[in-house]
Amino acid sequence: MKELKESIIKRIKANFADAVERNDFKDNRLDFSVKKETIPAILFYLKDEMGFVHLSDVNCVDWLEDGELEVVFIVWSPADKIKVFVRTRLDRDNAVMDNLDMIWRQMNTYERELREMFGVQFTGLEAPEEFILEDWQGPPPFRRDFDSAAYAEKTFWHRPGREDAQDVRESIADRDGEEIPDFAKKYSR
């Protein structure tokens, strides 16, 4: 397994100079970070040249603090029994990358979802505008800066009848005249 992993790393690095690998996983996993321009080529290469014919998963993580979106592809080789994570980071304000649904056809669905939920645009994607959401005007809702709880509060309403609920910590503090300083309150539950 160790040798196999190393040979895969060697081949990938020989072909894709910008690939940064991680090989500290105990199981059959490898991880490569690449520039977004490399994504189509590396996925094609993994699928056609190295036997990673199965696309397990595609998804996106919003790293709001870094101003970046990370798109992660997980591919699997039935022959080598290894899964490879390929990841790339996109500028949050300009999240554009190439359409990939010619590599795996089901990628089309993933791209539609990422476009709708994270605002990642795939150049050349042919698919209806809407996927899950209907008439959605707001920001991509799966981004971290979209507060779904606040949205729900604003859009819907609470059923009356539960206003007598009390906070245990506050009710004890009130009873004792304990004054919890404001800076400490973030540590209350």
Add this chain to the structure above:
Amino acid sequence: MREKATTLYIGPQHPGITGNMMVKVQVEGDTIVKARTEVGYLHRAFEKLQESRNWLQSFTLLCRFCVPEPDPVEESYARAVELLEGREVPERAKYIRVLMLELARMASYMLWYGGQNGSLGLYTMGQWSVGDRNYILDLFEELTGGRVYHMYIWPGGVRRDLPDGFADKVLRTMDYLEKRLKDYDDLMFENTIFQKRTQGVGIISKEKAVEWGVVGPVLRGCGIKSDIRIDDPYEVYDKLDFIVPTQEGGDIWARALVRRQEIRQSIRIIRQVIEKMPSGEFYNRIPNPHKWTLPKGDAYARTEATRGEVGMYIVSDGSTHPRRTHFRGAAYVHGITLLEDLLIGENVADISAIMNSLGTCPPEIER
């Protein structure tokens, strides 16, 4: 003379559809020329919700990703968390998990028996298999306290140990169901109507299967041997003896035959699990859930469900809540691109049969 194309809306409320989704088809005569799936009726943003729940709370949402077979989702989440945290799971818990997964597989296939036959107008089968499925639900109820949503497999192991006498009850149920499967064969697989409606319908070629990301029984129905339980073994599947059935043909019939054999393999696995299950701990206790943090990083765990590969991708930023979770459902790849393509040229009456044969599960597509 070219027939006039008509647009039909199948769903979102339709007994032949496997949940709330819509297939918008254009038909000429009764032949489909174009199909477009419309989803969005079951979107609950579970993945986003999980971000505001802690690592333990998240787990109770998971069973709702797919109603007929919630356990593989729970298992893949639990395993992803364990992978990321490096948490050991007691051996007994692994066996109990396999027992759960296989019971769930059987229960799900028995629901499929009903759905697949119902889609062809053969309703007796559904009454039988769904009735018999209740015996499995009884087992679930006794083991987990819930019939449909079990919320039983959680990070670190399982929630409760087997109750007294449970193993014998499982074996008795297996004996009963094994006998019943013969009746099912007579009613279903030997039935001319079933054969004629399924053979040569909804064909997927081997090449297409790979190209379009087909998984699970559908892929095995195309003659490709692929099963995560063997390829990327998890829990204790590598210690169990079972075969992965395949069928050539790639049509509904082939897929049905694969499932027919798999349910028998499940019985075989369950019997082995009961025999080999070691005693000992069933749970490696997690810390206080309110303050339980996972190390920074990500993990992906995948499980073979009746619909194919389901998987849970989790990302932690080192806090008490997930940074991001993503559920990969088998229906996600089957129910949209593949279904849209597969329906072209088929008879409008076969839509529901094809959907059932693909294991389409709308709540899993939208989550």
Add this chain to the structure above:
Amino acid sequence: MSFFDLNGTLKPLTALKQFGKKPHTISYPKESKEAADRYRGLHFNDLDECIGCGNCSTICQNAAIDMIHIEGHDGKKGDSGLRPRVDNGRCCWCALCVEVCPTGSLSLTKDYLYVSEDPDSFLWTPGKDNPEGKEQISFFSTEETSLNVLDRVPMPELEGKERVKSFAEVVLGYNEAEARAEASRCISCGLCTEVCPEHMHIPEYINAIAAGNDADAVRIIYDNNPLPEMCGKVCTRRCEDVCAIASRGEALAIRWLKRYATETAVTADITREIVNPEIREANGKTVGIIGAGPSGLTAAYYLALRGYDVTIYESSAKAGGATMYGIPKYRLPIESLDKQIDYIKSIGVKINFNTKVGKDISFKEIYNKFDAVFMGVGFPDAWSLGVDGEDAKGSMQAFRYLYMINSGDKVDIGDKVIVVGGGNVAIDAARVSRRFGADVTILYRRRVEDMPADWEEIEGAEDEGVHIIPQGIPIKVHKDENGHVKSVEYLKAEMVPDPKGGRPKPVAIEGSNTIIEATAVMAAIGQMGDYSFLEKEFEDKIKIERGRFIVNEKQQTGDPKVFAGGDAVNRTADAISAIADGFRACKAIDEMLSA
């Protein structure tokens, strides 16, 4: 395949054989299915067992559980008085609430049928609205399955044999990893804050430690306790008695966590830097404080922060009061106390040492000099045993003994010490004597489990080889020819239950006289005050009853300008109560002088 397939047409007809078979279904509504033994149905809550910690409400990911007041449960120490109410319209019966319930009062039942046209009727207070649920409990939690972490992270300590060789601190303190692990057991209910006399913000600072932010923890701790490191080492920690986790496991080590946090501020300067207190501009008002014990220091610190000019008069050479002179250094090292006092001084509190009020300066002078006066004078005297021969050489007060040892004096105790009493002072005197190489025996009227001393202290004493004779009542101290203690005679006692339901009383057994040899006898049966420093005119105004000052809820005595706190006021007689008194007095003085 031909169009007509005989086999395929006939085989399905075998289904007809099912006719006449017994159906698997049951005939609802005549019969309803008996749920499994583990069924997760409607909730039941044992209202008397429940302590209203609200952990169920916090874990509920559907926000289905509210904590509400219900009649008959008004709350008491260790019980918030709130009880969960479940919105069954939201509940998904995941039973995480059951798994996290520290008392195990909440469970799910076999009852799963509830039908109503009124959506509001789905709000249930389990236990109140379904008392019959008690008989149907099915899904419950045990210690085995509980999601509370029941076991405390053990505190590293010196070995018993090592300890008696020196006055090195016995308890070594948590390291960072241990502290984080221990802090993360907390469920943040806050029940502990109620029994803390000072109402420290316990869940907040524990959560700050769990989150890895020790500096915030220190800031939160100093919000209302200026001697937290002392409390972190020797507090009587009544908070731990009501810890929700203690219902089934070991209480959070609240005291040790406070100790951990405050010890991260290694010096007074670092403490100042971390706490970074806001000191208001001097307001020109002055406050005089008698006694630099915990209550006096507390009042001084918070008054100084509020811009008052504060002066403390202390009769001894060092500040700290009973925590300096009463507590042995293996429990509270002198450096630790000094660090805290240096910090208090650093914000502007002035302390006049070796100044005994009534001797070096009169009370009247202080009274006239300051805008307000606070007395934290403590209990400087001790009760005597009241038995024959107590005047022998080598017979002494344990409290006095500790004072002298802590002052650095030498005391001749010989090699056989008998300590009479069962409180912390008795244990302290015994353990100190062990460190001077004596064989030590504690003689206590009641049973070991009745001892008011801290159980950890009792265990520590036993580990160090202190011998405890329970149910022994001393009746005479025998002297040798030089008038020195030779032996102690005592009677064995039997425990007689109190007919009124109080704790059992020791009653001496006639004729059970036993004599043990001794070179020193120490009485540790209680202390008392000395108010001779008050001039007559003040003594009348500042009322004293049963040896204690009478104060109102603001710590104000009969003279509105004079406030009092600490052992000379409260009955609990511990440091944290004294701190609470000082803090209350500070607020009252501030209120009075800024009016």
